[in-house]
Amino acid sequence: MSFTGDQESMENEPLHFQYAIKAKRTDRIQNLYDYVSSQKAGIDIERARYFTESYKKTEKYPQIIRRAMAFANALDKMTLYILPGSLLMGGHACKPNYSPLAPDFSTDFIKQEIIGGQPYFLPDRPADKFNVDPAIIPELKEIAEYWSGKTHQDHVYAHLPEEVLIAQDKIGVINDLNYVQGGDGHFAPPYKWHIEHGLRDVINQAKDGLEKADPTSSDGMDQRAFYKAVIISCEAVIKWAHRYADLAEETAAKESDPKRKAELLKMASIARKVPEFPAETYHEALQLITFLQLAVQVEDNAQATCPGRFDQVMIDIYRHDIDAKIETYETALELMENFFIMLSQVERVRSWTDTQFFRGKPIFQNLTIGGIDPKTGEDAANEVSMLILDAIQNTRTIQPSHYARWNDKSSPEYKKKVVETIRLGTGFPAVANDKMYMEAMMNRGYSQEDAANYCIIGCAEPGPPGLRGGRTGAAWYSLAKCMEMALYGGTDPNTDICLLKNSNGKDLRTFTSYDELWDSFVEQAKYYLRLHVIIDQAIDKEYEEYIDEPFSAILACPETTLPRGKSIKKGGAKYDFTGNQTIGLAVVANSLYAIRKLIFEDKMITGEQLQHALRTDFTDMTTDPTGPMIQQMCLSVPKYGNDIDEVDFIARDALRMVCDEFPKYKNTRYGRGPIGCHFQASTTTVSSNTPFGKSIGATPDGRKAETPLSDGQSPFRGTDVLGPTAAVSSVSKLELKYLSEGSLYNLKLSPADLRD
Template identity: 60%
Template sequence: MAVKEPLHYQIDTAAKHSKRIEEMLNYVNSVRAGICIERARYVTESYRQTENLPYIMRRAKALENTLKNMTLYILPGSLLVGNQASKPNSSPLFPEFTVDFLEEEIFEGKPYFPDERPADKFEVDKNTLSELKETLEWWHGRTHKEKVYAMLSEEAVLSQDSIGAVNIVNFLHGGDGHLSPPYDWLFEHGLRYMIDQCTEKLKQVDFACPEGMEKKRFYEASIVSMQAVIDLAQRYARLAEIEAEKNQDQQRKLELRELARICRKVPEHPADSFHEALQFMTFVQFAIQIEDNAQGICPGRFDQVLLDHYQHDIAAGVITREEALELVQNFFVCLSTVERIRSWEDTDYFRGKPIFQNMTIGGTDPETGLDATNELTYLVLDAIANTRTVQPSHYARWHKGAPEKYKMKVAEVIRLGTGFPAISNDDLYIPAMLNRGYEYQDAADYCIVGCAEPGVAGLRGGRTGAAWFCLAKVFEMALYNGFDTRSNVSLNPNQNGKDLTNFESFEELWSAFEDQAKYYVKLAVIMDNTTDKLWEEYMEEPLTSVLGCPTTTIERGRSLKRGGAKYDFSGNETIGLANVANSLYAIKQLVFEQKQITGAQLLHALKTDFSDITTNPTGPEIQQMCLTVPKYGNDIDEVDYIARDVLALICEEFPKYKNTRYGRGPIGGVFQASTTTVSSNTPFGRITGTLPDGRKRGTPVSDGQSPMRGTDTEGPTAAVKSVSKIRNVILSEGSLYNLKFLPQDLKD
């Protein structure tokens, strides 16, 4: 009889579901992803009727019309309500951003029909095609993307559409997101209080002041938007009452009546229980998503903002831990229904349809500096282990004083294989934020508001994930004197006029790379600021602004795009660090120090993708030389320090530039860098040629600040040591290191 191998990888550990959660998960998972026309219908209907109004009011009225008319539903057995489309897993459409890819894909199948995509498919109801076609056609000449392209310089357009070194397509299709509302403040006050604040501020507007009209528009649009959310909650209350009357199950009838009572109360009024607070949060999450179409609408420090309600209800006997756990899992299932359709091109950068509704747990108390883990922290970890939904996504803050019990629990949940929770290091993030001007208590209260970007709930505006920046592509052009061999476009010849055939020293090579890096940083800034300026003029979002940063936007009478937040930064995502570091080191070793090959020989090998066997040495032999040179990720100082210097160049160059909110109120107002990449290293790899690190043309480049795949041969400890040599204190927009293990690596 064969002896079964002991379990050494916990992916086979069964999830524990209540009957309610199991039925909800089964139902949601059975519904295929689709496209919902409703939002496009009601937004277009509103825009047709409001051409005489300021754009911020047009945005408010469009949201109002959508929330008033959209289809509502309650998931089977759910104790919470909230949806963004007529069915779970359906994506609303946002034609005010762009319609080009929708028309090409839905009606022409270019490059695929949405339901025939190789991945991330969406079904389309053919009965809606006639209405959809007419709706999208109305937006021709009116979309955000068209306005941006009309304003961008030719260089910026070529850098994205021809060369591909930078890319801002994601923010031409949807909103900024990347923020967390201050839920503890919202729970305490409610939307009616905020409407009253805006009404009182409106009475105080001084129209003799140049900003008077701007404030008037903001307050009026905010009032309309918040009242629309209150009215939406009342619609859900009526729906719950109707379903209660029809339901024959007495327990479910009572649940629906209680749900109706809660919807009558929140978010209009303060939340007084754990259940009320969760429903309040659910309403806000969905309402902002419907307005913004963004990634990163985040619940923030979930175990901190809901702790008081949880502890009060536990102590009063209102709820048990098991009931609270079920409610949190119910919340996870609701948020898992959120979908966003991207163009097929943009989907390549976001495979798996991530929405980044990040929940953050753990960390420290910003007042005392002491560990802040609590009973709700562990409850959330249990909920992650039990539901295993792709959304919401999760981060666990990590610091030296965190309890061993917490660290082990986090590790156990990660071993389930879902990738959650990710880890954020307080000992790096907090100093990095202080380095950019955050006050200590704010920095210590950070949560993750995007892929890996830190922010402060209720205080952070701006675009944390801005233009993608492909270091590997930028470096490639330095080798060819600023010329892109794929597109035959040259925007910026090296200042020394040289390429790899005639660089006389490593210093000349570095100088050329520095020229290209600074040039494309500037183009990324141009793309971001153009997008933001037009956003300010045409795409202001009153609800996102007033719920995202209520204490500052209401006081200032400004939306986020006009400087309403306490802190405001524009970020970027840097891709291909390891390839550039390894390539620089390979050239330094092979061409300048060991002189095994000339620069001309290497450049020919790159042009021919290491395939020319007629040369001496041959292309394959040169590739092997390149692969044999030591690589970043093995705790080798010389190459690791090159990686450090490459990233420092970018991190120090971006903050030299100001964003459109600079000098208008917020602290910051500058650009800052990150190494968050999602899946963009794959499409950027397709447009990046052969590199001196041995990587062949068209293959994926490295992600984040991780070593290049297969090159970190000395084990995880050496790799971590290499990554730790990066000057993380200047990576204030987020550091991403993906450390992956095979199941067989995790033996007992």
């Protein structure tokens, strides 16, 4: 697709370029897009109802079997629908854009917000609103009462030391609400494997494992429970697909349009085949993936179930159908766009507190294209890569999200198509640097072949489809807040809470050297990093004990979980790591450099003067220099993002400290089979820089109190004044090979900057 237009439109190119360049949609896709887009987000009680109904009857069973039985009960009874004109079927809730409720994870926000309206009723939120039918409230109260004291959040919080809860809920230096209020997710199924095998083969393998497991041993008993749960879950998904086949046939019987009738009957035939048996056509493969992708949302209520390297998944079956004249490029494109719209229906409701870390309702169903062939090392981009880029340009849906792998061997045609797609301004695809990601992964123990096969999971985390377990996303960690604590001797200036005093007994008023400041910052950062690990360990332990998910296990890593007879949280994956999100790097680097420059090198102000200016948010006009004058001094100091070594190296050293410290801790799967099993760092942010900023006062870089922090490893907004080349140069100094859990840099350009 070329972006050419009349001369006037090019000379007056709008800021929102995507609106000027019209999407090329078939009537079917336009109607689907309009229909789904018109459906307001809402709350679906059905998952909560049917999970609760099942759990009340299954208390005698092992937790993993209880989970499978609840999953099966929900799939068997939930409301089904077919989108008008769609060629694919599936849904994780009773309506498009509705979110299931998961009281098994948490009832706190259900009680406080949905029922109590604190701080808002869901339809009245400032953003990310959800409609709630008042008629469900009485039943929802009963459901919440049943789960009181039994939820995942209840179990996790019962295990946490008080200092961890203080650090999260009062100080605001770490946060892991996402994983106490919902499922784990964060994996990429090997969908090519599932296309070739189908769930009936999974069931047969589970039956074989059940027969071989030794019931006289503890491990054997656990394996038997796992295999039974797998069988229950897979049979439930097959039955659910057959329910869709029934619905398609019933709909066809009432359809007056012969063409649509034939489509519905074909869809019914496909649903009776997949996902039970292998897919043999492109259409069947997309339907199989749609069913699995949406079914797991019912079990897990999570985000970041990622289609993986989708061009590699689909290329063989696409070529087969093109050669056999089953599909044309145009029909295959329309089906892909239909698939995108199916995934765009997925919603997940969060508490308002957690929503502030995930504004815009991201689901992170990341779809990756391009890269290299893991066996030959040659460029792997293909016809489906280009088809997917066309589909992105035409659908412009928020989900699925997209990544394009980029390397020296990528063809000019592919690179041009990627850049043209980015130019639309939808934010897709993001670009992943193969060289840096593969180096970072091999640095942590991945084989070269597996590293070469990575896709992006979640926000920016790498992992090979079907082999990566653990949790690519874990607690948020505000490095900027750690720095602020060091400036005040270990005390939070907002709450006057002190969990760890600076061991040198000093603060910004009394530091006599930059080294003393740095040592205190590192001390605070390591202390709160340890609390980060504690909350993640508790979450994973309770996932394993109470939220053990058999369908997620075989969907994510069938080639390892099935032979081992264990779920991911018990060590079922080949590789297992626990991630992190490090927030506020640029604020830290800019602030520490400002202190070094203004106080210790140029001696323009004292530490006491600066601390007072920070405490008063640079507003005190009675001091000499005044608060605004001190702020201007802070703002005038060179900033990270302008290719200035002195400040860039502070960012490098701060991030390297985090990257070195996290792997010292092992997760709960260590020694239980997988490779790795340690914590590792990333700079992924989503929107967490905003709520974290609210808990931090003014900072020495000139930032005002309670304003957003910097995101990812990007320069602080407005401070990279020498252009994108200088900014990229600064980012490149961060020793990215140690960011094995993901390296996120946001670079935004006006469309006018990209004119020919």
